[in-house]
Amino acid sequence: MLEVRGLVKRHGGLPVFHGVDLAVASGEFVAVLGESGVGKSTLLNCIAGLEPADGGEIVLAGQRLRGLGDEALARLRREQLGFVFQAFHVLPHLDVAQNIGLPLRLLGRRDEAGIADRVGQMLDQVGLGGLGTRLPQTLSGGQLQRVAIARALVHRPRLILADEPTGNLDPATAATVMDLLVDQVHAQGAACVLVTHSRAAAARADRVRVLHTDGLRAAAAD
C-alpha cells in the first residue's frame, strides 16, 4: 500500500532526515517513534504529498508521488488517505457533524441520509454521540481530537496517517481511539502509520520503528 525508499528531506537547506525506508502493506499497522524534532510529522506530510521530498521515492496505492500534479495529489489524498493531524485542522465554521462528513462530500457523495447515518456511526464510535450540532470552539481538546479521528476514518481510507492521535486524551479514551484505528486496519484491511510518543499506543502496532536523522530502524524492544 505504501513504499518509501531512500527518502531525503531538508527544511530551509538544513537536513531533517535521509535514507528513510518504509513499506506498509494493507492490513498492517506501523508505529513510528523518535525524539522531538527528528522529523516524524515531516515524514507523514511527505507521505501525504503535503510537503515535497528532496530525494528518494514514495509510492502510495501504486502511484509514485513525484511528478503528480496538485490536482492528482489532491485526488489521491481524498480517495485513499485519512490523516489525523497533530493540530486537528477542524474547520471552525462547520459544526462537528459537518466536519466529520466533509471527506464524504469531497468524494462527491450527496445522499444526505446515508451521510448522516455514517457520521452518526462515527460520532458514537468516538464517544461524541449527541454533539453533532456543536461548533468546534465549544469542545475540549480531547473532544476535538476525536472529531479529527472520526473525520479521518469516515470514508474508510486505505491508508491512515495519524500524528499523535492520542496526545490530548485520557488513558481510557486513548485506548478507545487506538481500538478504532486497530479495527480499521485489521478488520477493514487499511494500512496505518502512527506517529506517537506514547509507548502504550505504539504497543498496539504490528511493528515499531524509530526515526533517526539517518533512517528508520527497529525499536530496541521490537
Ligand SMILES: Nc1ncnc2c1ncn2[C@@H]1O[C@H](COP(=O)(O)OP(=O)(O)OP(=O)(O)O)[C@@H](O)[C@H]1O
Ligand atoms: N515549515 C518548516 N520550516 C522549517 N523547518 C521546519 C518546518 N517544519 C518543521 N521544521 C523543522 O524540521 C524538523 C522536524 O520537525 P517535525 O515537526 O517533523 O518533528 P517531529 O519529530 O514531528 O517533532 P515532535 O515530536 O516534537 O512533534 C524540526 O527541526 C523542525 O524545526
